[in-house]
Each structure stands twice: as C-alpha cells, then as structure tokens.
Amino acid sequence: MNSDLELLLKLQVIDYDIGELERSKEYLPDMMGNLKHEISDAQTKLDAVTSELEEAKIRQKNLELEVSSKEAELQKFQQQMMSIKTNKEYDALVGQIDSVKESISSSETELLELIDRIAELEKLMVEYREKVSHVEENNNKQLQILQDKIANIGNTMSGKMTYRTEVSSAIPKPILTIYERVRKGKGGTVVVVVKRRACGACYKALTPKKVQEIKKGDRILTCDNCGRIMFWNNEDSN
Numbered sequence: 124m125n126s127d128l129e130l131l132l133k134l135q136v137i138d139y140d141i142g143e144l145e146r147s148k149e150y151l152p153d154m155m156g157n158l159k160h161e162i163s164d165a166q167t168k169l170d171a172v173t174s175e176l177e178e179a180k181i182r183q184k185n186l187e188l189e190v191s192s193k194e195a196e197l198q199k200f201q202q203q204m205m206s207i208k209t210n211k212e213y214d215a216l217v218g219q220i221d222s223v224k225e226s227i228s229s230s231e232t233e234l235l236e237l238i239d240r241i242a243e244l245e246k247l248m249v250e251y252r253e254k255v256s257h258v259e260e261n262n263n264k265q266l267q268i269l270q271d272k273i274a275n276i277g278n279t280m281s282g283k284m285t286y287r288t289e290v291s292s293a294i295p296k297p298i299l300t301i302y303e304r305v306r307k308g309k310g311g312t313v314v315v316v317v318k319r320r321a322c323g324a325c326y327k328a329l330t331p332k333k334v335q336e337i338k339k340g341d342r343i344l345t346c347d348n349c350g351r352i353m354f355w356n357n358e359d360s361n
C-alpha cells in the first residue's frame with residue numbers, strides 16, 4: 124500500500140480516538156449518573172419496605188393491646204351478667220357484649236391480615252437488602268473505572284494529539300489538506316475502501332480507468348462525488 128495512504132489511515136484512527144474521547148466527556152458522566160441512580164433507586168425501595176414494616180409492627184402491637192383490653196371489657200360484662208336484676212339491664216348488657224365482640228373480631232381480622240403483610244415485608248426486606256448490596260458492589264466498581272477514565276481523558280487526549288502531530292507532519296501537505304477539508308466538511312470517515320467498484324461512502328460507481336488507478340495505488344485519488352480518499356482492498360473492492 125501507498126505509504127501516504129497508510130499514514131492517512133493511521134491519522135483516521137487517531138482522529139476517531141480523539142472524537143471518542145471528546146464524546147466520552149459527555150457520556151461518561153451520564154453513565155455515572157445512571158449507575159448512581161440505580162443504587163439510590165434500590166436504596167429507596169429498601170427504605171420504603173423498611174418503614175412500612177416498622178409501621179406494621181407498631182400497628183400490630185397496638186391491635187394486640189386493643190384486643191386484650193376489649194377482652195378484659197368483655198369479661199367484665201360477662202361477670203356483670205351474673206348480677207343482672209331487670210330485663211332492661213339485661214338487654215343493655217347484651218348489646219354491649221355484642222358490640223365488644225364485633226369489635227374484637229374486626230381487630231382480629233385486621234391483625235391476621237397485618238401478620239401476613241409483615242411476613243411478606245420481611246421477605247421483601249431480605250430480597251431488597253441483597254439487591255442493594257449487589258447493586259452497590261457492582262456499580263461502585265464500574266463507577267471507579269469510569270471515574271479513572273474521566274480523570275485520564277486529559278492525559279490520553281494530549282498523548283493522542285502528540286501522536287497526531289507526528290503522523291500528520293509526515294503526510295505531504297496537499298494530501299493532508301484534502302484529508303482535513305473532507306474531515307471538516309463531511310465528518311466521519313475520510314479514507315474509504317472501494318466497495319464493488321464504487322465509492323465505499325457514497326456508493327457512486329467508479330469508471331474502470333479510475334478503478335485501475337486506485338488499484339495501482341501510486342497516488343492519492345478522491346471520489347468525484349463526495350471527495351473522500353479511496354483505496355483498494357482485494358477482499359471488499361472487487
């Protein structure tokens with residue numbers, strides 16, 4: 124391969140890497156944000172379950188106290204039954220007993236439901252706690268890697284820039300000018316492989332004469348349509 128072309132391909136890789144570094148300044152902080160968000164999401168879920176469980180346990184205690192005080196009341200009413208003197212007193216007491224029994228039964232129903240929910244919450248808490256520690260461990264590792272990458276962008280960038288100067292200064296000025304013009308104008312790939320005897324970027328068909336010239340590789344040739352620099356590669360170009 125033409126040595127200028129080799130240098131151009133090298134330059135293209137360097138420019139791609141520099142572009143990636145530029146883009147990484149944007150997306151690395153975004154990625155970090157997502158990882159942190161995932162941790163706090165898992166923590167929020169765990170917190171919600173933890174506080175619901177605490178409240179449920181308090182409610183359970185209160186219900187148990189309520190039930191036992193109502194049971195004491197019921198016993199008191201049942202003892203009063205022994206010393207009833209009038210029908211009126213009897214009716215009133217039966218009414219009170221019924222109402223306290225009803226109240227005990229509804230508290231007990233709530234208590235049973237609550238006990239089920241507590242068991243469920245306790246299971247969830249174990250599950251969510253594991254999830255938090257798993258996500259924390261995983262994401263913190265990744266965060267460290269991303270943090271290091273961000274911290275190194277400057278150094279990596281200046282290394283690439285030095286290398287770029289080195290490579291580009293070895294390319295003849297007129298050729299470099301073509302490269303820079305297309306790079307700034309079109310962006311993306313400047314040096315493209317010929318594909319099926321057409322420009323690999325814009326797919327404009329090449330004349331047989333141009334194909335022959337590109338194949339020879341004596342000089343740098345550009346696409347009439349998009350201006351990109353073309354090269355031949357037996358695998359793709361035929």
Ligand SMILES: [Zn+2]
Nearest residue numbers: 322325346349
């Ligand atoms: Zn083209």
